[in-house]
Amino acid sequence: xxxxxxxxxxxxxxxxxxxxxxxxxxxxxxxxxxxxxxxxxxxxxxxxxxxxxxxxxxxxxxxxxxxxxxxxxxxxxxxxxxxxxxxxxxxxxxxxxxxxxxxxxxxxxxxxxxxxxxxxxxxxxxxxxxxxxxxxxxxxxxxxxxxxxxxxxxxxxxxxxxxxxxxxxxxxxxxxxxxxxxxxxxxxxxxxxxxxxxxx
Amino acid sequence: xxxxxxxxxxxxxxxxxxxxxxxxxxxxxxxxxxxxxxxxxxxxxxxxxxxxxxxxxxxxxxxxxxxxxxxxxxxxxxxxxxxxxxxxxxxxxxxxxxxxxxxxxxxxxxxxxxxxxxxxxxxxxxxxxxxxxxxxxxxxxxxxxxxxxxxxxxxxxxxxxxxxxxxxxxxxxxxxxxxxxxxxxxxxxxxxxxxxxxxx
Numbered sequence: 001x002x003x004x005x006x007x008x009x010x011x012x013x014x015x016x017x018x019x020x021x022x023x024x025x026x027x028x029x030x031x032x033x034x035x036x037x038x039x040x041x042x043x044x045x046x047x048x049x050x051x052x053x054x055x056x057x058x059x060x061x062x063x064x065x066x067x068x069x070x071x072x073x074x075x076x077x078x079x080x081x082x083x084x085x086x087x088x089x090x091x092x093x094x095x096x097x098x099x100x101x102x103x104x105x106x107x108x109x110x111x112x113x114x115x116x117x118x119x120x121x122x123x124x125x126x127x128x129x130x131x132x133x134x135x136x137x138x139x140x141x142x143x144x145x146x147x148x149x150x151x152x153x154x155x156x157x158x159x160x161x162x163x164x165x166x167x168x169x170x171x172x173x174x175x176x177x178x179x180x181x182x183x184x185x186x187x188x189x190x191x192x193x194x195x196x197x198x199x200x
Numbered sequence: 201x202x203x204x205x206x207x208x209x210x211x212x213x214x215x216x217x218x219x220x221x222x223x224x225x226x227x228x229x230x231x232x233x234x235x236x237x238x239x240x241x242x243x244x245x246x247x248x249x250x251x252x253x254x255x256x257x258x259x260x261x262x263x264x265x266x267x268x269x270x271x272x273x274x275x276x277x278x279x280x281x282x283x284x285x286x287x288x289x290x291x292x293x294x295x296x297x298x299x300x301x302x303x304x305x306x307x308x309x310x311x312x313x314x315x316x317x318x319x320x321x322x323x324x325x326x327x328x329x330x331x332x333x334x335x336x337x338x339x340x341x342x343x344x345x346x347x348x349x350x351x352x353x354x355x356x357x358x359x360x361x362x363x364x365x366x367x368x369x370x371x372x373x374x375x376x377x378x379x380x381x382x383x384x385x386x387x388x389x390x391x392x393x394x395x396x397x398x399x400x
Contacts, residue, residue, distance in 0.1 A: 021275055021289065023223035025233035033225035033233045035271040037293050071235040075221055078378075078400070084316040084327045085334040089221065093237050116284040126367055127284045134285040158384045165388040167326055173379035174400045178278075183370035184356050186363040191370070195280070200374045 003088075006150040009045075015094045015150065016042050016072055018199070020119055024050065025069040026061045034058070040070070041118030047142035048096055049115045059139040062100040070096040070143050078172040081157040082164055090171065092152040100141035108140050115140075122194035176200040203288075206350040209245075215294045215350065216242050216272055218399070220319055224250065225269040226261045234258070240270070241318030247342035248296055249315045259339040262300040270296040270343050278372040281357040282364055290371065292352040300341035308340050315340075322394035376400040 006012065022040040025033055036058055041049040048070050052059040062068060077090035103111045109130065116124055157169040178200050181191045206212065222240040227233055236258055241249040248270050252259040262268060277290035303311045309330065316324055357369040378400050381391045 020278070021273065021291075023225075023235050023271060023273070025223075025225040025235040025269070027227050027231060027233050030267075031227060032267045032297060033227050033235075033269040034297075035223050035225035035233075035235050035269045035295065037271065037273040037275075037291065039289055067230075067232045069225070069233040069235045071223060071237065073221065073223070073237040075237075075400075078220070078320075078398070080320060080323065080395070082328050083330065083334070084312065084320070084324075085330055085338075087316075087320065087327075089239055091221075091237065095235065097232060097234075112284065116287075120278075120280060120284070120287065123280065124284075127287075128282050128362075128364065128367065130283065130285055134283070138285075156382065156384050158386065162328075163384065163386040164328065165386050167328065168383060168387055168389050168392050168395070170381050170383035170387060170391070172381050172395070172398065172400070175377050175379055177375050177377060179373035179375055181370050181372050182356065183368060184358045184363065186358065186365050187368055187370060188365040189368050192368055195368070195372070198278070198372065200275075200278070200372075 003151050003153040006152055012094050012148055012150045013045055015074065015092045016048065019072045019074060022048065023071045024058065026058060026066050039119055041115035043111060043114050043142055047144050049111055049140065049142055050100065051112060051115060051138050051140045054137055054139045062141050063102050063139055065099050068098060068100055068143060075174050076154065077174050079157050080172070081159060081169050082162045082167050086157065086159055086162060088153060090153050092150070094148060094150045096143055096145060097147040098143055100143050103140040103142060108135050108138070111140050111142065121198060126192060203351050203353040206352055212294050212348055212350045213245055215274065215292045216248065219272040219274065222248065223271045224258065226258060226266050239319055241315035243311060243314050243342055247344050249311055249340065249342055250300065251312060251315060251338050251340045254337055254339045262341050263302050263339055265299050268298060268300055268343060275374050276354065277374050279357050280372070281359060281369050282362045282367050286357065286359050286362060288353060290353050292350070294348060294350045296343055296345060297347040298343055300343050303340040303342060308335050308338070311340050311342070321398060326392060
């Protein structure tokens with residue numbers, strides 16, 4: 001498939017900063033890969049933040065230093081070519097390889113605030129503070145952005161060797177949007193203005 | 201995180217039929233997991249179809265019978281709770297484990313037609329036919345839907361023990377939509393009606 005290797009670190013960081021869910025791969029004791037969607041954040045420009053229940057299989061593996069792959073993909077469009085062979089997707093995909101570093105107890109709160117700011121921008125002061133037992137039940141890890149690669153495709157279906165004007169070909173752009181916010185039944189305050197600015 | 205294990209095979213198949221891109225995990229020779237986005241299809245109710253360049257690392261590993269994990273995730277909403285701890289995502293996620301079966305040369309065309317029908321419904325007769333060298337350069341595999349699991353979350357942020365009416369909490373539904381089709385420069389026919397019915 002025609003696609004482009006991207007080497008500009010700033011572009012990769014833009015993709016990581018724009019996403020909310022990564023597909024995280026680890027290998028289990030039998031050599032079976034396991035790929036699980038996980039909400040993530042970015043810590044400055046040097047690490048992905050992941051968090052989960054300390055008791056979970058995934059976070060026990062990460063805390064034990066298992067090799068991990070963190071993949072963030074944005075699907076931008078469906079590319080319909082003259083042939084199914086040349087049809088494709090437009091996308092941006094960043095893949096991070098490495099091992100996770102466990103965030104120490106005294107650093108957890110700061111790193112979880114960064115994660116929260118990534119997932120729910122400007123909402124930090126609206127959340128009730130974290131409780132000690134919540135912090136204790138949560139494993140927080142940082143996956144360093146050292147081994148990182150990106151591929152993307154962002155062009156049309158035109159293929160000079162295979163363009164039949166009588167066949168339709170082209171791109172269907174894909175957009176993700178938020179619907180109207182649905183407040184909880186008990187909520188007696190209006191939707192905060194900053195939430196209206198969030199991007200999906 | 202509060203989430204629900206789904207065991208109904210029909211519900212899992214609905215999720216697989218609604219998606220277009222899976223995150224496929226394999227393990228490389230060094231034990232490093234690799235997670236790559238791949239366009240997929242569903243073959244009846246018993247297998248995922250994947251295809252790619254015969255020369256690619258991923259498809260060489262799949263053809264060699266490497267253990268594989270195929271994960272399809274739909275992100276349905278952002279769940280903002282009273283606390284960041286209870287905030288979450290609404291989603292549907294199907295995970296398939298196993299090994300891929302290589303589709304034999306004489307079956308490739310039929311299976312690729314199914315894949316094409318999944319990705320580009322009703323468009324088969326509009327595509328120019330596949331050429332012999334295209335078929336030859338493509339590895340097609342089926343991952344049987346034998347070991348398959350699903351998790352989903354599809355409810356609000358209400359948590360009876362933690363509902364402060366003065367804090368906003370709720371759900372931001374996420375919708376994926378196609379923008380207006382962008383035809384290739386050379387195209388002289390209108391966008392086919394069936395394309396207007398595709399869902400992203």
